[in-house]
Amino acid sequence: MNKLKIGTSDLELGEISLGCMRMADLSEKEAEVVIETALEVGIDLFDHADIYGGGKSEEVFAKAFSKNPTKRESLFIQTKCGIRKGQFDFSKEHILESVDGSLQRLQTDYIDILLLHRPDTLVEPEEVAEAFSILEESGKVRYFGVSNQNPLQIELLKKYVKQELIVNQLQLSLMHTPMIDAGFNVNMLNDPAIVRDNGILEYSRLKDMTIQAWSPFQYGMIEGTFMRNADYPEVNAKLQEIAEKKGVTDSAIAIAWLLRHPAGIQPVIGTMNPQRIKDVAAASDVNLSREEWYELYLSTGKKLP
Template identity: 45%
Template sequence: MLKALPLNRRGIPSSRIALGCMGLGGGWDREPVTASNMKQGHEALDAALSIGINFFDHADIYTRGKAEKVFGQIFKERPGLRGDILLQSKCGIKLMEPGDISNSFDLSREHILSSVDGTLARLGTEYIDILLLHRPDPLMDPEEVAEALHQLKASGKVRHFGVSNMSAAQIQLLQTYCDEPFIVNQLHMSLSRISWVDAVLSVNRDPWKDITFPEGTMEYCRAGNIQLQAWGPLAQGLFSGRPLEGQPENVVNTAAMVRRLADEKATTPEAIVLAWLMTHPAAIQPVIGTVNPQRIAACAGADQLELSRKEWYELYVTSRGEKLP
């Protein structure tokens, strides 16, 4: 049986799977939201609700704010919906503008506060259930962050806080100054992005290939009842129907194994890929990034599957393409 989410243990009634909304709103341009964009939003929302998803993940930058605008318009058209769902958004990334050489990160007090105000205006809501700090900012002053989060909590604009793409040490630094607990860490984890498992097994060994996941992050989050969320959990369809021409042998073999398990368990490849994450005892919450209603529906039942230890390890070893010691 799958373990309860840390969010649930904190009294937050979240579904086991979340829907990531980065694909809503059209392109990453400054064109207005269209009727077609709104139709897509309604259909994705309905597909998610139909399989029990009540948790929706946004960011201020997604399609340059248009993803949040789509949801804001949906709330206007469907009164009462806001109270039935959980909204998470993120701040801290500044998209490249003309004259800039790159995107940049900004966790200054002023940027956090202005970003949240923008998100609330686009969503047309008075509060965000959870706000994540989107990326580590090398120039971050944790005391400034603490001031911003305190102000957001006191004003009722944000109920809970978390981070994204951060290590245990980075969370610890923030928590030293912040009174409010960080209850989420959203990380890139999937059957194709397995460095979070490799990091556990690489202790006291020569570094394995592709070890970029900070050692101790999984353990820190589990010990602190911090919800681990996985972004990109479907691996962009790599194991559930995407063409595999030119892909390496380990990817082709993993896709074949996923299909075999799906057939044996009378389910979909998407459900197997998600079940591999959710079988882990850390109670990982996948944040699926598709807004295609058919692919959302294909994730139904993933939270009812639990792979055997043998199946879990076979998928992991096949994906990494290298035997364990």
């Protein structure tokens, strides 16, 4: 698998990562196979959150990985914090408690990348800065980032946080492209012209901040997958057409569409199916032309101005 430089850091990771939200539903043996398959195809970043499965996803991952001969230093663990029942919480106390809980469940001494999960409007960035410094100086966290944040929210944090914010995890798929649509429809009086995220795509490129695309096979707000969905015949026909031409699966083409963008996007796939992990990983070797990228975009029903 091709490598991707992550943000402004010295990390070079597989350009596709594995989201472990659904790992809580696996047996230890099933999780072993998933982890082994991911590593075999070059996926070396495993994405977690303290809330996934109520913490069980991290626990299952740790137990399964303990059976694998791969050294801890050979893979990268990312986890997120900041979501609590009925609220978001970026307080110093919660961040520190959350990381300690994740470290315990993951049975590791350090987290490679910690992300703040969803924006907390009550955030006091000075507290975030204190928490990050404590975590970095203690060796508990090596790199930091955010998730689902717009440019000004990031800039507010950066005013106080001394560590580089290397990642922003955002929803992005062939069927969910508001950050791309707005760029095409500048100064138009139509819905795609609405800038919903303060130009996060261009901001990320300017700041060398890696976008991790979550739910890369979903439409709407995690309403379901568009892949092989009878409600989306045109996009699936185009995916299948290009997949047959490239000798890969339609899911690989959906991921290759994200990888083709020069922003250096890292898709986070959430499948726990070993064969599908192999199928999707083939996207790293697919080269889509500019014409194919636009054909796929237009097959979703979108129009260029």
